[in-house]
Amino acid sequence: MEGADAETQREREREQQQQFSYQVFPERFSEGKPKRSFLHTSFCTHNQKCRLMLLKATELSPFVKLLLDAMKRSGCTVYRERHFSCEDCNGNVSGGFDAATSQIVLCQNNIHNQAHMNRVVTHELIHAFDHCRAHVDWFANVKHLACSEVRAANLSGDCSLPNEMVRFNFGLKQHHQTCVRDRALRSILAVRKVSKEDAQKAVDEVFESCFNDHEPFGRIPHNKSDAKRAHRDFQNRDRYYSNV
Amino acid sequence: MLKRRDAEGPGCKMADIDDSLWRPPRSCEHYWAEWKHCRTIRNFLHHYYTYGETPSCDQWKRDYQNCQEWEENGSPEAKQFLCKSEQARILAKQKHAPVWTMRQSPPRDWHLPLPGEGKSK
Numbered sequence: 347m348e349g350a351d352a353e354t355q356r357e358r359e360r361e362q363q364q365q366f367s368y369q370v371f372p373e374r375f376s377e378g379k380p381k382r383s384f385l386h387t388s389f390c391t392h393n394q395k396c397r398l399m400l401l402k403a404t405e406l407s408p409f410v411k412l413l414l415d416a417m418k419r420s421g422c423t424v425y426r427e428r429h430f431s432c433e434d435c436n437g438n439v440s441g442g443f444d445a446a447t448s449q450i451v452l453c454q455n456n457i458h459n460q461a462h463m464n465r466v467v468t469h470e471l472i473h474a475f476d477h478c479r480a481h482v483d484w485f486a487n488v489k490h491l492a493c494s495e496v497r498a499a500n501l502s503g504d505c506s507l508p509n510e511m512v513r514f515n516f517g518l519k520q521h522h523q524t525c526v527r528d529r530a531l532r533s534i535l536a537v538r539k540v541s542k543e544d545a546q547k548a549v550d551e552v553f554e555s556c557f558n559d560h561e562p563f564g565r566i567p568h569n570k571s572d573a574k575r576a577h578r579d580f581q582n583r584d585r586y587y588s589n590v
Numbered sequence: 591m592l593k594r595r596d597a598e599g600p601g602c603k604m605a606d607i608d609d610s611l612w613r614p615p616r617s618c619e620h621y622w623a624e625w626k627h628c629r630t631i632r633n634f635l636h637h638y639y640t641y642g643e644t645p646s647c648d649q650w651k652r653d654y655q656n657c658q659e660w661e662e663n664g665s666p667e668a669k670q671f672l673c674k675s676e677q678a679r680i681l682a683k684q685k686h687a688p689v690w691t692m693r694q695s696p697p698r699d700w701h702l703p704l705p706g707e708g709k710s711k
Contacts, residue, residue: 421696480690493689520642555686568636589615590676
């Protein structure tokens with residue numbers, strides 16, 4: 347009976363956290379069912395721009411192309427119409443991954459240029475990739491969320507030197523790790539009702555493992571050339587693993 | 591974890607018995623390209639920015655030389671060195687225990703229609 351009580355408590359916690367995160371994505375119903383109005387979405391400028399930038403990201407960004415290949419390889423082929431949704435979001439959030447519907451949300455009111463779209467799509471695809479390959483308890487285990495956020499900040503280009511300088515975060519020696527910790531913390535606090543201390547503790551506990559998990563890139567891609575190199579390695583993995 | 595397909599080669603252990611099917615895990619041009627890239631100023635900067643130290647590039651050069659040695663002369667020592675080097679790279683990546691349990695198959699609902707859509711008429 348104690349086990350059943352604990353399970354009920356966990357379920358309740360999961361629902362509460364899900365409700366909290368949906369405040370940021372108001373177009374998703376609390377049950378996780380996104381509303382779809384075809385006429386509205388067809389004629390809304392933000393939505394059209396978002397969909398066009400998404401298309402370009404999937405066709406041209408080496409980061410995104412590698413992740414789409416990796417998803418396919420893992421049995422989670424990504425279809426734009428099914429797995430992406432351009433919506434208006436609250437606050438400064440740029441996007442999110444909704445595990446309940448297996449959808450990536452792109453905040454059409456907060457993404458204004460192609461470079462940003464590329465980064466957001468990469469970031470969210472990393473979450474989707476983690477969801478596809480592992481049992482990630484997004485809502486009830488903050489360490490799981492922290493791990494995926496560390497990986498997304500690390501591998502998406504969020505913390506590149508130019509991006510940090512634009513944010514007036516000037517640092518060089520090992521600054522990438524400082525940025526990853528900071529951005530992972532911010533991401534957790536944006537979508538989960540946890541204290542800053544708990545979120546920080548979770549990031550600290552998982553950092554060593556998750557910062558060094560570079561799948562599917564095999565390396566930390568700092569720019570498009572790195573991402574292209576990583577994609578080439580990914581396409582070569584059959585030969586690699588069968589000859590080691 | 592992504593599954594590996596054993597379609598192309600016997601792996602280093604099996605190749606000790608019969609190495610006629612074995613070939614280097616990466617092409618020699620690949621090792622050369624990695625070594626060259628490792629030594630660029632840009633990579634030095636990125637590595638320092640990430641890890642707070644300068645990169646070590648010598649292993650890529652050794653791997654390239656061993657790869658060439660294997661391709662040209664079929665040297666078993668060169669093959670062993672190359673195998674050990676790549677195995678060390680893989681072990682270095684597996685040093686940390688994962689935070690989560692890996693799946694044996696993808697999530698069942700990944701391809702299902704969105705809730706409320708795709709109901710039979």
